Amino acid sequence: MDALLDASLQALRLLFSGDRALWEIVGISFRVSLLALLIATPPAVLLAFALAYGNFPGRRLTIAVFSTLLSVPTVVIGLTLYLIFSRQGPLGEWRLLFTQSAMIVGQIALAFPMLVSIGHSALQAADRRGWETARTLGASPLRALLTIVYEVRFGLLAAVLASFGRIISEVGASMMLGGNILHHTRNIPTAIALETSKGEFAQGIALGIVLLVLAATLNILLHHFQGRGFVGS
Amino acid sequence: MTTLHFRDIYKHYARRPILAGLELCLRTGSCTLLTGANGAGKTTLLRILGGFEKPETFQADTGCEHLNWRRYRKLLQGSVLYLHQQPYMFEGSVRDNLSFALDRSLPKAEREQRIQTALQWAGLDKIADTRAKTLSGGEYQRVALARAWLRKPRILLLDEPTANMDREARNRTISLLRQLRDEGMALLIASHDPDCFSSLVNEHLNLDAGRLQTVTPAPMFVNMSLLQQAS
Numbered sequence: 001m002d003a004l005l006d007a008s009l010q011a012l013r014l015l016f017s018g019d020r021a022l023w024e025i026v027g028i029s030f031r032v033s034l035l036a037l038l039i040a041t042p043p044a045v046l047l048a049f050a051l052a053y054g055n056f057p058g059r060r061l062t063i064a065v066f067s068t069l070l071s072v073p074t075v076v077i078g079l080t081l082y083l084i085f086s087r088q089g090p091l092g093e094w095r096l097l098f099t100q101s102a103m104i105v106g107q108i109a110l111a112f113p114m115l116v117s118i119g120h121s122a123l124q125a126a127d128r129r130g131w132e133t134a135r136t137l138g139a140s141p142l143r144a145l146l147t148i149v150y151e152v153r154f155g156l157l158a159a160v161l162a163s164f165g166r167i168i169s170e171v172g173a174s175m176m177l178g179g180n181i182l183h184h185t186r187n188i189p190t191a192i193a194l195e196t197s198k199g200e201f202a203q204g205i206a207l208g209i210v211l212l213v214l215a216a217t218l219n220i221l222l223h224h225f226q227g228r229g230f231v232g233s
Numbered sequence: 234m235t236t237l238h239f240r241d242i243y244k245h246y247a248r249r250p251i252l253a254g255l256e257l258c259l260r261t262g263s264c265t266l267l268t269g270a271n272g273a274g275k276t277t278l279l280r281i282l283g284g285f286e287k288p289e290t291f292q293a294d295t296g297c298e299h300l301n302w303r304r305y306r307k308l309l310q311g312s313v314l315y316l317h318q319q320p321y322m323f324e325g326s327v328r329d330n331l332s333f334a335l336d337r338s339l340p341k342a343e344r345e346q347r348i349q350t351a352l353q354w355a356g357l358d359k360i361a362d363t364r365a366k367t368l369s370g371g372e373y374q375r376v377a378l379a380r381a382w383l384r385k386p387r388i389l390l391l392d393e394p395t396a397n398m399d400r401e402a403r404n405r406t407i408s409l410l411r412q413l414r415d416e417g418m419a420l421l422i423a424s425h426d427p428d429c430f431s432s433l434v435n436e437h438l439n440l441d442a443g444r445l446q447t448v449t450p451a452p453m454f455v456n457m458s459l460l461q462q463a464s
Contacts, residue, residue, distance in 0.1 A: 129321035132285055137334045137384060138311040147333075151324055 003201075010202035011209060022203060026210055029187035032100055033168040036107035041160060044112050048119030048159075049145060053131060063120065069113035075172030077109050082176045098179035103187070106173035111163040118162060122155025123148065154225040161225075165218045169211055236260050237388065237419065238294040244277055245289065251277050252288065253443030257421075259388055264410070264420040264433050268448070269440035275423035276318075278440065279390045282421070283315030314386035318393040320377035322365035327357055327376055330365045334380035347383060355379035355409060371402025378409045381418075389413060391422045395429055407433055 014022050050056075051063055083089050085097040085105075096102040130151050134144035149156065171189035178185030180194055188207045195204040237259045244252040251274035259265060269275050280286040284306045293300040300308065323330055331348045339347075352358040355375045360368065365376060374394055381389050394410070395403045411433055414420050422430060427437060427448075437448040 127321060129317050129319075130323070132283075132315065133317070133321040133323070134333070135285075135310075136283060136313070136315045137380060138336075139333070147323065 007201035007205055011205035014202060014206045015209060019206075022206055024183065025186055025188060025191045025207065028100070028185070029168055029189075032103045032174075032187060033107055033164060036104045036111055036167055037160060037164055039104070040108045040111045040115055040163070044115035044159075045119050045149060045156060048116050048123055049148070051116070051120045052123035052126075053128075053148075063117075066113045066116045066120070070117055072113075073172065074110060074170040075176065078106055078173035078176035081106050081109065081173065085177065097177065098181060098185060100178070100185055102177040103174050103185055106177045107167040107170070110170060110173060111167050114163040114166055115159050118159035119156055122152045122159065125155070126152045157225045158222050161218050161222050165215060168214065236296060238296075239282065240292040240294070241290050242278070242281060243289040243291075244274070244281060244286070250443045252281070254290070255440075255443065255445050257438070257445060259419040259421060260435075261387065261419050262414060262417045263435040264414045264422065264430070266427055266430050266434040266437045267421060267423045267440060267445075268425065268427055268437065269423075273440045274443065275440055276392055279315060279392050279421065279423055282388070283313060283390050284309050285315065311384070312387040313390065314381050314384055314388070315390045316374075316377050316381065316392065316394065318396055319370070320373050322368065322373060322376065325365060326362045327365050327368070328352070328361045330376055331379055331383060334383040351379045351383050354382055354412075356405065369402075371398050371405065374398070374402070374406050375409065378406070378413065382409075382413060382416075385416075386418065388419045388421065391420065393424055394422060395424070395426070403429060 051059060081102070082097065084091050085094065085102055086092055087097075096105065126148060130148055131144055134147045135141075139147065168187075169189055171193055174180075174185070174187055175190050175193065178187065178190065180186050180190040186194075188211055192204045192207050192211075195201070195207075239255075239257045239259070242252050242255050242257070243250070255278070257265075257278075267275050267278070277286060281288050281291070287302065291302040291305065293305045323333055328348055331351050332344060335344050335347060349358075352361050355378060357372070357375055357379060360372065365373075368376065391410075395406050398406065407430065410420060410422075414433065420433075422434070424430060427434075438445045439448045
């Protein structure tokens with residue numbers, strides 16, 4: 001019990017003293033995950049929109065595939081991309097393995113199905129008269145799309161926040177694709193796994209606190225925006 | 234008087250024909266009332282003419298051009314406006330909603346001036362900055378009509394525009410519709426309540442078994458309206 005208390009106090013000291021190594025890991029985590037989200041969100045919203053408003057062959061199958069992808073373990077996605085990016089893999093020439101770029105690709109693969117599925121649900125629940133009214137008032141398809149996206153912005157924001165929560169805390173894909181290299185690809189979850197295996201609990205606990213605070217913040221924001229979206233609908 | 238002639242409109246749901254090759258003529262500056270039992274296909278016809286439902290067959294004639302469905306849909310943008318039974322309000326104020334109906338290329342000052350005129354036209358100036366989604370049913374309809382007034386389409390399709398309205402809101406809506414008609418729009422109104430529009434319509438059609446039948450010629454409406462006023 002004393003050891004746990006000591007480790008926790010040390011963790012708080014690390015956090016509040018501005019420990020460079022610790023905050024560098026936090027920085028890498030945020031950079032990789034935010035970039036992945038930035039790249040994945042626009043095409044995911046477009047696809048979600050097409051699935052919600054379009055009527056094309058294979059639409060239902062596509063929805064089912066993305067729902068299934070939500071439950072694929074992160075290590076399986078990590079393993080698949082590892083095989084693709086490894087020297088013998090089809091994209092081995094790109095030399096992406098054990099770089100932040102590979103981690104970003106992995107996190108895009110994790111975030112995309114979630115963005116599509118939750119985004120599709122939000123758009124599907126939106127009032128169809130919004131699209132029809134925009135079009136009948138002379139809006140181009142692009143302007144009508146942007147109008148609908150704005151109408152369901154809280155639902156889409158919920159999709160983005162939930163996806164961010166998923167990718168910033170996943171360990172499987174980041175470990176396999178990034179390799180947990182200090183100063184380069186070591187992020188919060190891979191650092192926690194490593195420090196714990198070494199018996200160095202303080203840094204692990206400190207990073208865990210960062211993730212917990214982040215999770216709490218995201219959940220509060222999520223409830224806030226979902227509440228506003230509900231009221232606004 | 235310009236005429237848009239629709240012909241050969243077929244539509245069926247689950248093998249049941251809803252519209253069986255019907256024919257319809259809409260004239261600028263005139264109002265056509267469309268009645269029919271529940272499920273007769275009034276809304277379907279309006280949605281087809283509004284470009285939101287694809288019919289099995291369709292032909293339209295503007296007098297100088299023959300249009301198939303594809304060509305009609307391309308041309309209807311901006312010239313045919315469909316108003317839902319409960320019009321949709323976008324997020325934002327009444328002013329924002331009116332702004333949506335205007336061409337974005339217009340200079341800001343002109344946009345604002347037109348919006349102000351539309352607000353006054355529809356009696357919405359006191360609620361111009363109110364969040365549109367919080368308005369009453371009658372106000373919703375007036376905002377929708379003000380958008381139509383700004384948009385100036387050739388054809389205005391209205392689905393039960395006075396449903397669930399009190400007498401005062403209904404009279405205001407009809408007064409606005411009359412002004413739109415007199416400005417040269419062709420109105421097609423689907424309703425269960427022909428008496429409500431008797432002072433407005435020029436032609437009354439009834440939709441039954443997928444076909445349109447003329448119920449009352451225009452002079453009868455004038456007489457009915459005068460009779461109602463007298464009584």
